[in-house]
Amino acid sequence: MSKVKYYYDPDTLSYRKIQRKKRTTFKYAFFFILGTAFFAFIFVFIGSQYVESPKERALKRELQNTQLQFELLNKKMEHAETVLANVAERDNNIYRVYFEANPIPEEQRRAGFGGINRYKSLEGFDNSKLIIESNKRLDILQKQIVVQSKSLDEITKLAEDKEKLLAAIPAIQPVNNKDLTRMASGYGMRTDPFTKVRKMHRGMDFSAPRGTPVYASGDGIVTRADSRSTGYGNHIRIDHGYGYVSLYAHLYKYNVRKNQKVKRGDLIGFVGSTGRSQGPHLHYEIFKDDERINPINFYYGSLTAEEFNKLLEHASLENQSLD
Ligand SMILES: [Zn+2]
Secondary structure (H helix, E strand, C coil): CCCCCCEEEEECCCECCCCHHHHHHHHHHHHHHHHHHHHHHHHHHHCCCCHCCCCCCCCCHHHHHHHHHHHHHHHHHHHHHHHHHHHHHHHHHHHHHHHHHHHCCHHHCCCCCCCCCCCCCHCCCCHHHHHHHHHHHHHHHHHHHHHHHEEEEEEEEHHHHHHHHHHHHHCCCCCCCCCCCCCEECCCEEEECCCCCCECCCCCCEECCCCCEEEECCCCCEEEEEECCCCCCCCCEEEECCCCCEECCCEECCCCCCCCCECCCEEEEEEEEECCCCCEEEEEEEEECCEEEEEEHHHHHHHHHHHHHHHHHHHHHHCEECC
């Protein structure tokens, strides 16, 4: 309720009511609202610097949660990195060694990304460091996985080849020799049965009755089955690939033809005494890259250590070869 104010009018010698003009009332009201608004603004502005709104509190909580999740993700990445490092180590030190492949250099495995800054769009925020570091880590991890995956592809290929190689290498005795009594003469200096002169005998002789089965000692292709080589008589050559060739001489009969594919253990012919031979026996040779090598080192696959030693002893006797 507004107070009624009076003033003394000397003309009429009386008190008269002060009439406030309408305009003045508006002016007062206007300034009052303006002032209130100004102080309200100042109050809210200053207050908001120190007091959080519920919305701000919610956002802040969300941000904290995001940060926490990023840190947890980094922990998980760390775990993945450890596992991958372990796989890489086994890859380099076991698989690649086993398959005679060069290890993948560490620089290649751990290589980052040079050149342009891939993370520019992530810069300029409070959390930039955390986000960029996490991204970098994941990118490197991804790249390492690709390198590792390629390496394992290569190993798989090598393993397949190794299997073929192992099947190809002449690794069994060419005649049944269970009690090892058939080994007649080994590789080395031996007395020639015809001239009685010591000379190099570049194969192994297995004495066996005529008609005894002869087996392919490894997978391969028959390149010869004829008697057009001096001294060998009827003989067979098998090309095993990887530089290996085996030769079976003085045969009585063939069981394969030229260009025929054979597997280890296939019956390829029969023991005889054709060519320069003293009596029924199989003369067996192994070539590696066109050089004759001692077949004794190729039976490991089918013999026990004791059997091998016995065979080695027999083969080392400097006796007379059957040629
Ligand atoms: Zn011989």
